[in-house]
Amino acid sequence: MPEDNKANATPPSDGTQPTKTPATEAKVSSPNPPQSPANPEAKPAVAVPTTPKPAVPAGAAAAPAKPAVPPKPAGPTPQPWENEFIQRLKKVYGSGIREASTYLGQNYITVDVSIVSEILSAYRDDEAFDYLVDLTAVHYPKREKLEFEVIYILYSFAKNTRVRVKTQVANGASLPSAVEIWPTANWLEREAFDMFGIRFDGHPDLKRILLPDGWQGYPLRKDYGILQQDNAWVQGNLGIESGQ
Amino acid sequence: MVANDRDFYGDEWGERTSTVLDADELVLNMGPQHPSTHGVLRVILKLDGEKVLGTECVIGYLHRGVEKIGESRTYTMFAPYVDRMDYVAAVSNGLGYCQAVETLINVEAPPRAQYIRVILAELQRIASHQVWLGTHALDIGAMTPLFYTFRDREEILKVFEKYCGARLTTHAFRIGGCQYDTYDGFEKEVKKLCDFMEPKFGEYEELLTTNRIWVERTKGVGILNGDDCKALGVTGPVLRAAGVKWDLRKAQPYAAYPKMDFEIPVGENGDTYDRYMVRIKELHQSLRIIRQAVDSIPAGPIMAKVPKVLKPPVGEIYHSIEAPKGELGYFIVSDASLQPYRMRIRPPSFINLQALDKMVRGMLVADVVAVIGTLDIVLGEVDR
Numbered sequence A: 001m002p003e004d005n006k007a008n009a010t011p012p013s014d015g016t017q018p019t020k021t022p023a024t025e026a027k028v029s030s031p032n033p034p035q036s037p038a039n040p041e042a043k044p045a046v047a048v049p050t051t052p053k054p055a056v057p058a059g060a061a062a063a064p065a066k067p068a069v070p071p072k073p074a075g076p077t078p079q080p081w082e083n084e085f086i087q088r089l090k091k092v093y094g095s096g097i098r099e100a101s102t103y104l105g106q107n108y109i110t111v112d113v114s115i116v117s118e119i120l121s122a123y124r125d126d127e128a129f130d131y132l133v134d135l136t137a138v139h140y141p142k143r144e145k146l147e148f149e150v151i152y153i154l155y156s157f158a159k160n161t162r163v164r165v166k167t168q169v170a171n172g173a174s175l176p177s178a179v180e181i182w183p184t185a186n187w188l189e190r191e192a193f194d195m196f197g198i199r200f201d202g203h204p205d206l207k208r209i210l211l212p213d214g215w216q217g218y219p220l221r222k223d224y225g226i227l228q229q230d231n232a233w234v235q236g237n238l239g240i241e242s243g244q
Numbered sequence B: 001m002v003a004n005d006r007d008f009y010g011d012e013w014g015e016r017t018s019t020v021l022d023a024d025e026l027v028l029n030m031g032p033q034h035p036s037t038h039g040v041l042r043v044i045l046k047l048d049g050e051k052v053l054g055t056e057c058v059i060g061y062l063h064r065g066v067e068k069i070g071e072s073r074t075y076t077m078f079a080p081y082v083d084r085m086d087y088v089a090a091v092s093n094g095l096g097y098c099q100a101v102e103t104l105i106n107v108e109a110p111p112r113a114q115y116i117r118v119i120l121a122e123l124q125r126i127a128s129h130q131v132w133l134g135t136h137a138l139d140i141g142a143m144t145p146l147f148y149t150f151r152d153r154e155e156i157l158k159v160f161e162k163y164c165g166a167r168l169t170t171h172a173f174r175i176g177g178c179q180y181d182t183y184d185g186f187e188k189e190v191k192k193l194c195d196f197m198e199p200k201f202g203e204y205e206e207l208l209t210t211n212r213i214w215v216e217r218t219k220g221v222g223i224l225n226g227d228d229c230k231a232l233g234v235t236g237p238v239l240r241a242a243g244v245k246w247d248l249r250k251a252q253p254y255a256a257y258p259k260m261d262f263e264i265p266v267g268e269n270g271d272t273y274d275r276y277m278v279r280i281k282e283l284h285q286s287l288r289i290i291r292q293a294v295d296s297i298p299a300g301p302i303m304a305k306v307p308k309v310l311k312p313p314v315g316e317i318y319h320s321i322e323a324p325k326g327e328l329g330y331f332i333v334s335d336a337s338l339q340p341y342r343m344r345i346r347p348p349s350f351i352n353l354q355a356l357d358k359m360v361r362g363m364l365v366a367d368v369v370a371v372i373g374t375l376d377i378v379l380g381e382v383d384r
Helices: A002-028 A038-050 A052-068 A084-096 A113-127 A185-196 A226-237 B002-008 B066-071 B075-082 B090-105 B111-140 B144-164 B186-208 B212-218 B226-232 B237-241 B272-295 B348-353 B356-360 B365-375 B379-383
Strands: A097-103 A106-111 A131-139 A148-156 A161-169 A174-176 A199-201 B026-030 B042-048 B051-058 B315-323 B326-334 B342-346
Touching (some): A084 A097, A084 A106, A097 B315, A113 A174, A131 B326, A131 B342, A148 B326, A161 A174, A185 B348, B051 B356, B066 B342, B075 B090, B090 B111, B090 B315, B111 B144, B111 B186, B226 B237, B272 B365, B348 B365
Antiparallel strands (some): A131 A148, B315 B326, B326 B342
16 A cells, blocks of 8 residues: 555656656756657646736736726715704714714714714704614724724604714723614614624623624624634534634 | 523523522523524513513524625625525615615616616515515414415516526626626516416415404504604514505615606504505515516616726715615725625614514414514524
8 A cells, every 4th residue: 555655646746847847947948858748748838828928918908907997986085064963063062073974975973982872862862863774883903092983874764864973982992872762772782792892881681692602702803713713613612623 | 502591491581590480480482493483583482371571582593694704705706695694585685785886886787787676676575575475374374375475486486597597596686787688588478477476466365364363363463663663673564564654665766766656555553464464565566666667678788887806995885775674784894905894784684573572572472473474584684
């Protein structure tokens, strides 16, 4: 059997060596009469790269066409968004209202985390945004302090408009729960906690919802390693090295 | 696994951790392997005799991390994944996703593609409602509707198969339009399908609408009024059955819906029977839309000019459509790279399921089965 292995192991090495050497030798010194059978193999191999080469400039020709396109996407940028309600909020909360913009026809307002609860209540009570469409978060690990952005998407049945209220929280910090304002927030906040580890103060039952209770880590954070997590799980639970 | 066991023994409810049995209250586990939970939903019921005092849903058995997958795929590559969320309405998922990305890159699909989208999405709505009706009726004890609805749904799946080669997870649309134009005789076949379908809806109604068992099991069961619906974020037929005339196809029209003439059926009482009637009426409205779309489908290209490599500019958008189960939304954050920075999916089933507790409190155990059915949840979408 070891002989077989050797016999099996040698031909590929023999096969690879001539293919490697003529490629290098072909560049240095092409006339190599004893290896003439290997050369015809090497020659198309040399000839093949020449044919993709025109294809690469074709791709490069398409690439210069792309820089011509970017001026177009540069068009939609967030524009300042103003209305009476925003002005009133700005008057009351001053710098607590960080930004009010509209992007691609969609309005959003970024507020300080300390006033988010009041802003949400004001939106529901004064502006008739009676439907919390969605509550979610985005992780920006590159930001220095406020790593997480929590986003409330609101809708008003009376006005048929949407608005997004955004706020930023630091890793480990918590923000007030919106369950009192919209009961929908119950499961949505649990999901945000489950996936990002963001804590909501005053939530009636803040625990994991989609993942098992004993799960380690928060999957939708950018620094969450899927493979390490998977391996740790199979090593602990199935006693095998890797699940991949 | 062990961590979850504690709630089975009732510790989850906080008040009763000793081994002394309380004769008045019983904690009953339902699912996840239970035929009436429509997949792998586990509900922990707190009972007083047969009366439900409270429920807790345990979900996540089908969690595949779709949102995380979205962050590691390009915009084009992620499209087939969304079909696997609500797998009985894959076309609707794909429609929502493609439109969301189109909003992000500021591209509009050509008119012909918009019409094809509407036709297929409405066919899918019929197919989805048929699955719902068959399984819901089966849960309550009527066996025949299941056979009827699946027999008829087959004809819709045949059209899908002929159009794009797949029956269930179709991946029918592409970002910027459609991959395929309609096949020869598509219009004729769809029209024939509509004529075939219409009397079938009558058959379902014949079996159920005035059926005494059906009426007794559904009338006044699982009532959710309009204000509760809004507070709990419940959308779709459940919201409309509570008397709120709200449909995203009318409220914020997309695709070719602005050109379609149709009505939004609403209910009055917000009970299980009304939700049944609303969905039955929606079947007829869908046929009406399909007929109009087939008649007025314009000629022309089916694909807009979309760059081969999608790199949307930095920004974020939310776009939602009226899926058969409610508002299906996509919140996409782009950082101008090939992959979405964040891909959030707002699943109607997940949010509608939250209303279960409110709907079944004070009802009987058997009603829980009816209410799970009437919410029309798909666990693939709840868990993602």
